[in-house]
Amino acid sequence: MGGVENGTREIEQAGVFWLYLGKGDGTFAACTEVGAGWNKSKDVIGIGDGNSDAASTCPC
Structure with missing residues (x-):
């Protein structure tokens, strides 16, 4: 099964x-x-990655 978690x-x-x-x-x-204009953002983190270590911290 693929998806964002494997991407x-x-x-x-x-x-x-x-x-x-x-x-x-x-x-x-x-x-x-996904879209353009993301270079205006200083930081972008993944959903569930609250500490920015590239691993999910979501308990789901």
Whole structure:
């Protein structure tokens, strides 16, 4: 089972946010553009990553 928890994300220097969903087999589906303008944000953390260590702290 794939999804964000098996995937990764990237914000280009130009501010375009890309999402790479994991397929659950160690590979990734085609990237999806989330949107532009993310270079205006100083910090971006993942949902459930309250301490910014790149690991989920969500108890779900």
